[in-house]
Amino acid sequence: MQDKEIQSLLEQEISRQQNVVNLIASENYVSVDVQQALGSVFTNKYAEGYPRARYYGGNSIVDELEILTQQRALALFGLSAEEWSVNVQALSGSPANLAVYTALVPLGEKIMGLSLDQGGHLTHGHKASVTGKWWKQIPYTLNKETELLDYIAIAETAAIEKPTMIVAGYTAYSRSIDWAGLRVIANAAGALLHADVSHTAGLIAGGMLESPFAYADTVVMTTHKTLRGPRGALIFSKKQYAEKIDKAVFPGLQGGPHMNTIAGIAVALYEAQQPAFKTYAAKVIQNAQTLARVLQDNGWRIISGGTDTHLFLVDTWSNGISGKDASNTLEQSGIIVNKNTIPYDERSPIDPSGIRIGTAAETTRGKTTADMIEIAQKIDSILRK
Numbered sequence: 001m002q003d004k005e006i007q008s009l010l011e012q013e014i015s016r017q018q019n020v021v022n023l024i025a026s027e028n029y030v031s032v033d034v035q036q037a038l039g040s041v042f043t044n045k046y047a048e049g050y051p052r053a054r055y056y057g058g059n060s061i062v063d064e065l066e067i068l069t070q071q072r073a074l075a076l077f078g079l080s081a082e083e084w085s086v087n088v089q090a091l092s093g094s095p096a097n098l099a100v101y102t103a104l105v106p107l108g109e110k111i112m113g114l115s116l117d118q119g120g121h122l123t124h125g126h127k128a129s130v131t132g133k134w135w136k137q138i139p140y141t142l143n144k145e146t147e148l149l150d151y152i153a154i155a156e157t158a159a160i161e162k163p164t165m166i167v168a169g170y171t172a173y174s175r176s177i178d179w180a181g182l183r184v185i186a187n188a189a190g191a192l193l194h195a196d197v198s199h200t201a202g203l204i205a206g207g208m209l210e211s212p213f214a215y216a217d218t219v220v221m222t223t224h225k226t227l228r229g230p231r232g233a234l235i236f237s238k239k240q241y242a243e244k245i246d247k248a249v250f251p252g253l254q255g256g257p258h259m260n261t262i263a264g265i266a267v268a269l270y271e272a273q274q275p276a277f278k279t280y281a282a283k284v285i286q287n288a289q290t291l292a293r294v295l296q297d298n299g300w301r302i303i304s305g306g307t308d309t310h311l312f313l314v315d316t317w318s319n320g321i322s323g324k325d326a327s328n329t330l331e332q333s334g335i336i337v338n339k340n341t342i343p344y345d346e347r348s349p350i351d352p353s354g355i356r357i358g359t360a361a362e363t364t365r366g367k368t369t370a371d372m373i374e375i376a377q378k379i380d381s382i383l384r385k
């Protein structure tokens, strides 16, 4: 590389990534093939529009690329092209959710989403995001005792508020989701059901968690977390919503799609269809459950008592250390986590009561349950110093 400054930063980041234990729940390590597609000449092509309906010439090959990516996305989740469409152009999860709302929720109408501080996402209607300014968030919460989704309370709120859309799928909730129950609640309230499975997409693809597709009207997922692809997103919708969603993505919110990213997503979807990916998804969850259990055995309170997924929250404050201090202390020893609020947190999001831990990235690096036991013991001894 001629640019020595960037070369140096790149080398430093490679070394950093190689030398830490990465427990950031939303990160992963892509394959060399995905990186090759991302770094390919597809980045040179402008392709505003959709396959066979572009605003520039020279798109015959990227048309094939985009169609193949769509086909792979539908195939991975066992969806028929008669019933479902998929838009592969959204730049990431936040713009993907924004596109869904833009398409299907009239401005000012109600979106019902889990509160950010209980495990929801900014783009599920939080006021700091435009999704909470352009639409009205009706928040729902977890049961204070069990720290689980309270479906009865969600049903009651939905029946009173009659939101246009109920959003489910979370960033810091470790338990499986009752999609069928949410469908019943949405139907009773006359609401659309939007699943944001950005975190768990790879676990669903690997057959380890229930798929929302039998129940949701729209499904968004980022491609870079458990799905182990480049940073991007997929927006699946029932056929009747597809045209509105495509228009919301382009020309509504975005210009030309990043065709190199779409190529990387296509490669990741191919990889996720291989038998080895099912084994990976199973190991991710086994690793998370082992790590959570050993921490628990060492006296750390795990939110809701455990995990069904790749992630979980630890209430560090109940052992006298804030989430920020815990995260900083662990980083000094080469263990990377993120500070996180816990349900009904009395501390601020800047320095909350907990940390979030995930195992997707370390499982990609070949870590086993034996490694998780070691990591848990290391975390315990570092935080108790």
Ligand code: DSN
Residues within 6 Å of the ligand: 025, 026, 093, 121, 171
């Ligand atoms: N930043 C992602 C996460 O860490 O969960 C969500 O956008």
